[in-house]
Amino acid sequence: MSEIPEFHNLVGGDRVPARSGRTFESVNPADRADVVGVFPRSGAEDVSDAVAAACRALPGWRRTPQPARADVIRRAAQLLRDRKEELARLMTREMGKVLVEARGDVQEAVDMADYMAGEGRRPSGETVPSELTDKVCFTWREPIGVVGLITPWNFPIAIPSWKLFPALVAGNAIVLKPAEDTPLCAARLVETLIDAGLPPGVVNVVHGIGEEAGAALVDHPDVRAISFTGSGEVGRLVAERCGQQLKRVSLELGGKNALVVLDDADLELAVDGAVWAAFGTTGQRCTAASRMIVHERVLGDFTELLRSRAERLRVGDGLREDVEVGPIINERQLRRVHSYTEVGVDEGARLVTGGAVLEQGDLANGHFYAPTIFADVLPGMRIAQEEIFGPTVSVIAAGSLDEALAHANSTAYGLSLAVYTRDVGRAFRAMRELQAGIVYVNAPTIGAEIQLPFGGIKSTGNGHREAGTTALEQFSEWKTVYVDYSGRLQRAQIDT
Numbered sequence: 001m002s003e004i005p006e007f008h009n010l011v012g013g014d015r016v017p018a019r020s021g022r023t024f025e026s027v028n029p030a031d032r033a034d035v036v037g038v039f040p041r042s043g044a045e046d047v048s049d050a051v052a053a054a055c056r057a058l059p060g061w062r063r064t065p066q067p068a069r070a071d072v073i074r075r076a077a078q079l080l081r082d083r084k085e086e087l088a089r090l091m092t093r094e095m096g097k098v099l100v101e102a103r104g105d106v107q108e109a110v111d112m113a114d115y116m117a118g119e120g121r122r123p124s125g126e127t128v129p130s131e132l133t134d135k136v137c138f139t140w141r142e143p144i145g146v147v148g149l150i151t152p153w154n155f156p157i158a159i160p161s162w163k164l165f166p167a168l169v170a171g172n173a174i175v176l177k178p179a180e181d182t183p184l185c186a187a188r189l190v191e192t193l194i195d196a197g198l199p200p201g202v203v204n205v206v207h208g209i210g211e212e213a214g215a216a217l218v219d220h221p222d223v224r225a226i227s228f229t230g231s232g233e234v235g236r237l238v239a240e241r242c243g244q245q246l247k248r249v250s251l252e253l254g255g256k257n258a259l260v261v262l263d264d265a266d267l268e269l270a271v272d273g274a275v276w277a278a279f280g281t282t283g284q285r286c287t288a289a290s291r292m293i294v295h296e297r298v299l300g301d302f303t304e305l306l307r308s309r310a311e312r313l314r315v316g317d318g319l320r321e322d323v324e325v326g327p328i329i330n331e332r333q334l335r336r337v338h339s340y341t342e343v344g345v346d347e348g349a350r351l352v353t354g355g356a357v358l359e360q361g362d363l364a365n366g367h368f369y370a371p372t373i374f375a376d377v378l379p380g381m382r383i384a385q386e387e388i389f390g391p392t393v394s395v396i397a398a399g400s401l402d403e404a405l406a407h408a409n410s411t412a413y414g415l416s417l418a419v420y421t422r423d424v425g426r427a428f429r430a431m432r433e434l435q436a437g438i439v440y441v442n443a444p445t446i447g448a449e450i451q452l453p454f455g456g457i458k459s460t461g462n463g464h465r466e467a468g469t470t471a472l473e474q475f476s477e478w479k480t481v482y483v484d485y486s487g488r489l490q491r492a493q494i495d496t
């Protein structure tokens, strides 16, 4: 067997191991014997070094004209395009998503880079009339300073790009702590920036696990903002700790997204959407649909169509072109997904298909799970309320549009909801009533495009949006400037 490559942190342009010398492995979820690399298991001292490097790089970067900052991102976009296939293959190996989806993940980063490169030359403030004579008022954006980015494994290149590129255009210096399941994807993404000419120290990468490196980044007093995508449980801890320091924090947490399928829907279209939203990325998307809320009149047909499609899906190593559903990211998540099958059965839901760990033949060395459907699910059941983050879907009956919308809104989350109907009035009622940051009509809950705001309401986040016109908000401060050229004291509100 070939030797396992060892990778390092990136601190101030240097490649360095953890000070403790500790390491961890990144392993292929489709084949446990395939170790992608060994990475530093960083601690608070490594995070401090990275933050110090970012502090040193910050003044030069924030004074670099915004169009010049954007030019670095434009060059990185081209490098990402050139390396798309290589990065996609790496992603499938490190994270498991099937190759066609991995290419889409890299493309999402290309799109974000293109978009943010353009942002470099767009207006970044407003001139606003003054109530006084000979006085000019305007606003501009300023960087926050050193920002900490903590990113998940399910979109190992796209999601870091959603945070890195806007933070850089806005003029911040960065410490990135990528998910421990996908460190190499993140390192390769940052490499495109370095190769594009980003000055040393502007982006630093500290590998490690959340409780150690992630927590140290959140707690570091010189880190002025945290952008976190991950679980609700960890998100709450991050928010509490940031709150103590009055540190800006943007959270992108879980979802319990639903497809509402009404009795006038194009059923084939709805089933196509359901299969993609429930089993794409093996259900491991924040935007995955894990609930199908179906009108009673089409419930039987829908469930049967979904079952037959789910049973035909080919599960396996995502590097094989014929595979449609890849592995679950790791053993712990596999166990968690399976435990929800037990929960569903105990709650009295009917297991229609799946519900089993797959270990036959080629699947023996990976973490594979059968696409799983529960029917006769009541909206209050745990399998219909809690985020499973796997290929498990609950079919829930509804007797009317209003009941379907109420079911859709009945979870703690509010990321992405979809409605299938051919009735324009019902579609608009749904658009208005669905409690989510993103609503789809006649399209599945996944498929967000980067030029629109991305994020959710309720327990999905804390009010921030990534991507789109809102991308720069989480990474910049507004400065308001008043210039009085009257040569005398003018009192606002009084001398008007």
Ligand code: UN1
Pocket: 108, 154, 155, 284, 285, 286, 287, 288, 445, 446, 447, 448, 449
């Ligand atoms: C996520 O699920 O964590 O809309 C992000 C989508 C993708 C992004 C998903 N463009 O499904």
